[in-house]
Amino acid sequence: MDIDDELLLHKDLNEWTERKYIIWKAIPISLSYLLQNILPFISVFALGHLGQTELAVATLSIMCYHFTFVALIYGAATALDTLCSQAYTSGDVKMVGIFLQRATIIQLLGFIPIACIWWESEQILILMGQSPAISSKTCSYLRYLLIGAPAFLLFENLRRYLQAQGIMKASTYVLVICCIIDICLNYLLILYQPLSLGFIGAPIATSITNWLMFSFLVIYTKFINGYQAWGGWSRAAFYGWKQIFTLAIPGILMVCSELWTSEFISFLTGYLGELPLASQGILSVLVTLLYQSPFGLSVSASNRVGNLLGAGLVEKAKMTSKLTMQFAIILALFEAIILIVFKDYWGYIFISKDDVVKYTSNVIPLISIFEISDGLNVVGQGILRGQGRQNIGALINAPGYVVLGLPVSIFTAFILRYGLLGLWFGSTASSIIVCIILLIILWRTDWQQQLEECKKRMKEGKDKLESMISDVPDF
Template sequence: MRSEDDIASITSSMSATPTETSPLVPKSRNRNDGSWSSEFRWLLFNCLPVIGTYLLQNSLQLASIFTLGHLGSTELAASALASMFANVSAWSVAFGTATALDTLCSQAWTGARDKTLVGVHLQRALAILSVLFIPIAIVWWNATRILLALNQEPELALHAGIFLRYLLLGAPAFIAFEGIKKYLQAQGIMKASTYALMIASPLNFGLNYLLVHGKPYNLGFIGAPLATSISYWLMLALLLLYIRFYKGSEAWGGWSREAFTEWWPFLKLAVPGILMVCSEWWAFELAALAASYLGTVDLAAQSVCLTVASATYTIPYGISVAASNRVGNALGETFAMKAKRASMVAFIFAIVFGSMNSILFIVTRPFLGYLFTSDEDVVLRVAHILPLCAVFQIADGLCGVVGGVMRGCGRQNVAAWINLFAYYVVALPMGYALTFVADWSLTGIWISLSVALFLGAAGECLFLFTVNWDAEVARVHSRVKTEETHIHEDNEQEPLLHAA
């Protein structure tokens, strides 16, 4: 006899199968509108592990800065320069490409009848990222020459190039980890990457100390990037073990040749996603590059400020990842009202947590720099810049969170245009004028970044409040149906090809 679960599964499958009388686009269902209280609870409890993930992920870089900062200002500045180079040339591109998974995986998980479509999207992302890694590796290997061509100090360029060559060993693992993390988050599995990093992050601090200062290794400067590379592979291995032995394999149908087809629909989301992420990341890293021309003290202070701002940004970014998947899942389920309420709750979270970050910067301003260096000049410069960092925290949070909602809708192209205008039409010329013409030093850099964030927040919020959620449901349903049709047709043709 069949169990109640079997009967329910059959009934669900039959109801999901289209017939001649089925509507081309299903109407938004009302049986789960997602009440305000339920959306609040869901977002709160699911954003916390994601925030933890990104905090721990950032700690991998912090470990190198803490460890090398005590070797000297040159080593600290070189690690900051290498981190900037890695962000511009690799991590921003990988994160931008992975935004397509925020859209495709979250919508497919609830919208597709065959859940392994989520795994196909992951495989396609990994294949594309593998191709992108080839030019990244070439650029990293020649980083010293590139930095010298950009008129960096020879000693800084040499140390930064060495750092990147050793970090290159772990770069493939870090990129793959980002993609697999998105695959799990789309299924509502938010804690797996946190668990992996709870193990890898403390070990990374220990490895950094052991390989840089500890005996018998005492490798000095190269110990930091080598320790980080080992940690990248460890956290990837832990995440794969979680999927293999605990949870997350339901959406994995095995390796498929579909990963090497239909790249264009993926790239139509990935390329705007790259522009969306890179436009912001590159602007901040250009600010660090500009600081390097102001001197070692300014570069070190910029490194500390960026590190702290990146750490606090993990809060709105964690909210954005959770919101992206919640909105994508709701649209895949054809619950328009649920998607709208989830986005509004995320908007409120952005304001609340942005305010908390702002207060934190103001309170810790006098002594925060001492956590990174004992150089009094650097500490004073950090204390001078932190009030500007505090000013834009709400705008930064809104940009991150509303950007996540836009990824859930698959609207990376809109966010990309907003960011390009805010950072490169307005902020970049302003930053150059204030920093080098008006001679405002780091103050000019951070004022221009603040202006860009407020413009970006205004543009993205305007989009959020004008979304037609029923139209988004129809668009998502059409996309998922098309993806399933392609896979179904290819699966039908494969036995015929074998027979022939």
């Protein structure tokens, strides 16, 4: 039997089959998100050849883009991790398409105020202390990103729709192609003089790439695999929004409390001086790259647990959660060991200055501890998403990272004068505490209750669908 056929969820699935499935699905997801995280660096690299001002504008614009949009989309899309994965195996696959439509409509409406903020971002940035010149160019950059932002939203939701069906490779194929296209677009629109648009070529290239990503994924879904769960456009998409909000709002809190804290830590590094700032740039890239492996495992676990609960196989869902956490421990320890063993060499990948490399190597032992707890957190929260317990993730993450982590980071960095080491100490301490609480919650999970919640969730969705009038013709 092909491993994709295992998604049919036979009751005799054993631990060995589950291990194969989890890893088989996690690898393309990790590669997919790794490629997606590379895309912003392509624009930064290209703009770096134009000058320091353009590089500063790109850095600030991309930070605003991720802070006010990408993080929110990732958080809101966690609702689909739960609803689509559980719906796919609950007896009516067409509900997967309905949930996709509902979430997409809500997110597009939610994007309207974000678009207004971007359009008026020049005055906002000036009020925050940025120079008028940087603020003006950043505003222009964000306005051009408006062209492609809806496409990113659509791509991310469609990816979750496919992942719920066990189709993990589609977005990887698309991103391999689009990364190559994005490199060419950035070269043509920024560096190639006959066509160069200057710094504004970067957001235009990003917007074009976003629309290509979405278009290619639609083509894959329509003509290759994934269309089977799409029941056509339905008026039911305009009802039953409470289910989406119930999962999306805590999902946003769960994701954003961690991502925003991380961004704020990087922002605070600017007050420590040039050397810590350069080191933080290296460490941020390393942490981002290492994050992709446990995140791939997290997405695989989320959809697998959701599929198993939707099929009523509660013992298999419990087994999958246990096996996934075992993989998470092994992976986290491996990444930590790799960091420690090569701690004196990582910096040279990015820069040749010995003082920066040495400063970075002194912080890496602490980063390795952070990677262990963070890796377990990422995977554990994937299991929570599969169960539909984003509210638990929000209740752990928000106090852990914001209320505890940030004050400790500021105190140890600036009051005790430990600098960058102090900033990472706060992040590591909060990550460890979040990890301990999360593991206890997962260990004490009442799986029978989660099965009942899943049945209730799916029944509510189907009841709403049955009460609606006829569908609009297929897409």
